Amino acid sequence: MYSVANKNNLYFIISIVIFLLLKLGYKFSDITTLGFLLKPTNKFVEILMNSNSVFIKTIGHYHSSLNIVIDKSCSGFNFWILSFVMISFLLLKHLNTHFLKIISIPISMVYAYVVTIFVNTSRIFVSIIIQQQTNNLVKGQQHIIHETVGVITNLSFLILIYYFTKKLTLKHLHHEKLA
Incomplete structure (x- = not known):
């Protein structure tokens, strides 16, 4: 018998490969390449703390009024890729068509990115x-x-x-089945 897990194996593997490639890429990244995570996070920290930062290419975003640096370790990169894998697995488990499964992977990545900026800002x-x-x-x-x-x-x-992704996914799928 062909189980649901077997139908998803290719997509699970794709998500894991993306995770591993990103994790490998992180080893070679610097403060500039992580700007896609650090710049928005820093901007929100500036707003919340009413503090201006100066970007120092070798160090990161330095907030002199707070005496802190938002650097590579503050990027939330590991949280982002971990969230991506978790979200993609969760969505893949509940989606039925190949099209939805295919688009769920980039959607998971974007969703995880947005959440990471929020979580990172909150954490800092x-x-x-x-x-x-x-x-x-x-x-x-x-x-x-x-x-x-x-x-x-x-x-x-x-x-x-x-919890909320699972709830929203199941709620959305339940409404689709009723329609």
């Missing part, structure tokens, strides 16, 4: 606020707070993205 914003509030309490240990906020934020958003 919360990190800045928490670090400002705890600066005198844990001198020299700010990196632990920064990493903890990152893990909690990213994991929470991955769970929420999965």
Whole structure:
């Protein structure tokens, strides 16, 4: 018997190959090539924190008023590609036609990109606020707070993205079947 999983294997493999190629490309990327993630994130951080940054090609976006740098490690690249794979697998699992499966892959990538900008901005914003509030309490240990906020934020958003994407997908498919 030919199962649903077998019908999706090619698409799952395509998503995984894209993930692996992007992950490999990340190793060779720099602050400039990650501008597609860093520039919008930095712009939103500037707005939220009422802070202007200066772009330094070798370092990143430096906010002198906050004494922070938004650099390569802040790009959210790994979150983006992980979200992409999660979303594409979720959509592929519930779509029936080859056309929808094919277009679900670039749609997943764009959807993951938009969500990544939001999550990244949120993560950086919360990190800045928490670090400002705890600066005198844990001198020299700010990196632990920064990493903890990152893990909690990213994991929470991955769970929420999965939940809402699944809900929206199933709701949309249910309405399609009724029509």
